[in-house]
Amino acid sequence: MKQKTPLLRNSGLQTLISSLFCIILGLLIGYLALLVINAEGAWTAITNVIKNYMTYPTAPARMKYLGTTLAKTAPLLMCSLSVLFAYKAGLFNIGVAGQYTLGAAASLFCALNLGLPWYVCLLAAIVIGAISAAICGALRAFCNVNVVISGIMLNWISLYSTNVLLQTVKESTGKDTIRLVKQHADSILPTLGMDKWFSNNQYVTIGIPIAILVAVLVWVILEKTKLGYELKATGNNLNAAKYCGMKENSNIILTMIISGALAGLGAALYYLSDIEPWNVNSSSVPGMGFNGIAAAFLGGLSPIGSIFSSYFIQHITLGGGYVDLSHYCAQISDLISAMIIYLCGFVLFFKTFINGRLDKHEEKRAHKAQALEAAQNTEGGKK
């Protein structure tokens, strides 16, 4: 007997509902925190977080800062794709932050020290991200070292190597790398005139369409190709993959290479738009990689969902900058966005919750139907 699946059983819809629920809950708890710290400005503060660029009165200003949000969404999207790709193949690539950092190092070094054009810098970032992830993959495949452990370790190695390398292209005063526009403008990603749509926001580059294109590409690879079939099988059941003759070790390494390449590309899209320099005194890896983990889960581990979840997280993060600092200390924006992002990790939990409720509901309905049937049968018997 084939039954029509109820609408709420649809996995995509469930993810959407859970994600929205997490967002609302996150905002609510963020608001409560603001209330506790300083009740007076709480409502304005939380609305500013939600509004982000919409707090500006004029349309051109709004467009401009929408452009900035989008420009910063592109690298986050790449990080979340990196995380979800590895996750689908059964690997939790927490080293995405380190691969992202090395991507930044490679792209900035190639641009500022070697004076190479943007596409070469982009390629260098991809390659270095892939290589560093491949180390974790190889350790997992041949020595059975968990990628979480090797990833976290490599994050620190990557961070300090990057700091050392980028000392060579530092401003003579200060701790930041030289801005690309001053040193070698050819390394900046082309805008193809898109900056005009966003009130001449020069940070709006081809990085944004590239990121979306890659998201679609990742979806196609995972869902439509033999490679995706093999990688997901390896991730779900390593023994079965081996049993049917897949090269499970190569698959693990290949997964990590692709994942690392995505993270490296993300860093290049960010730093080659010259939106921010690298601080060579950084004592922690950029949050982009870790936010990528949250974005991947909030997006229901779907490449297409990640586009929206990455945008949302970036929107909230930047929105935090509009909190009135006369009422709150400067860290409040990070605190609020961090809380919201934290709750975004609960999507899977809510999905399970929805399914549990549905099961109960169906059980009850089945009871009623059977009771009714039984009643009819006895009536029929009497006749």
Add this chain to the structure above:
Amino acid sequence: MENQYAIEMLNITKRFPGIIANDNITLQLRKGEIHALLGENGAGKSTLMSVLFGLYQPEEGIIKKDGEVVKINDPNDANRLGIGMVHQHFKLVECFSVLDNIILGVEPTTAGGILQKDEARKKVIELSEQYGLQVDPDAIIEDITVGMQQRTEILKMLYRDNEILIFDEPTAVLTPQEIEELMQIMKNLAAEGKSILFISHKLNEIMEVADRCSVLRKGKYIGTVDICNTTKEELSRMMVGRDVEFVVHKEPAKPGDVVLDVQGLTVASKTHPKDAVRDVSFKVRRGEIVCIAGIDGNGQTELVYGLSGLEPAKHGTITMCDKNITKMPIRKRSVMGMSHIPEDRHKHGLVLDYSLENNIVLQRYFEPEFTNPMGFLKKGNIRKYAERLIETYDVRSGQGPITMARAMSGGNQQKAIIAREIDKDPELLIAVQPTRGLDVGAIEFIHKQIVAQRDAGKAVLLVSLELDEVMSLSDRILVMYEGEIVGELDPKKTTVEELGLYMAGAKRTEVQ
């Protein structure tokens, strides 16, 4: 008149979404009897026991203990009423000693919370002597045999002074010798006045040990019979609803060319410094079923790993269809015509979170029929192929090809694997315990498929722990003991007893 029943479950009905798991079932357990509960997979045995343990609440029906109505809301209530259970998968703490596991949850302590093990140890030793349950109270669970672990579970119930003992398919994990011992233990327990509920679908065991037997079929109560007045055939008819053939009908084998030739194969053990398979040589020809018999853990698993390529061969050569495949990767062996029905369908056989159709193409997804030159899957062809196999091999599932493998019953998961491996049209079919954990209907189907493969001129290598299966299906029997082949037997000329002697290592002959 004094009430003669220890526990009565009267007119129990339990519904789940879409199915009635228990439909008006009555089960009455007399004091001091061994009462078998017989039914196929999915007949409702587990649900009924969960109701007895308070894990589910029945919609209708009552439970009586010693003639009085009781309400069982959770497993603690069941324990208070003296109901104990040995689960199919033991609930033991692996790194604890036998004694620690027995007292777990009812630890004897002083007022200050200091453990008092001495008295517990005395009671455990007394109990084990009284019922003939040999265990070492200080042995660590992970070091002892499965049979000993089961005895620990039984002692756990006795230590709690349980009067009603439930055994959930207790023989599934045991060797033939351990099964014998368990049967004796159960008889001892009943003689001492314990009431035993024995859940099983193995008819031989029920005939041997039980006093009465209640049969369930598809959630319905079929009836209760006295074992002394019934036959195996009648029981199976009650269980399946039709006549079941226990004897596999097959023509005499007509062996042809050698397909598989193994010479001096040695495979290392993962857990032990001694090799798991030692210098094994044999041949399998077209049109014959060669069976590797033996007690679990005598190297059969590793032998198959070596043949299929999951583990490397340490020494020796494997030749298939006149080609040396000793060092060949798994995929190449498979493409050359080796099909492998693995021992553990969840570990190796299936990707549980893949749909049925994706599992059905697991050995063929890379062929041009299913993948185009660009590397894209041809989903339409996969669906068509899966639908054909589902139809041909009667693989049942909730949503057809898109059902998740995890959501399917064990029997249908196994049928899907068998469909996949047989439809590959192999030269050599390696089937490892192909009927493990399945009910008689599914077993009958699978046996017919294997014989059909033989008659179609394939070479079949069967590895089985079930003596009945070994005797009825094979054309030649090779017995493995401690990693070596210790005898070759002809199933028509040998007896189960002789086979048992070889399996236990008490007898051996040189094999040519």
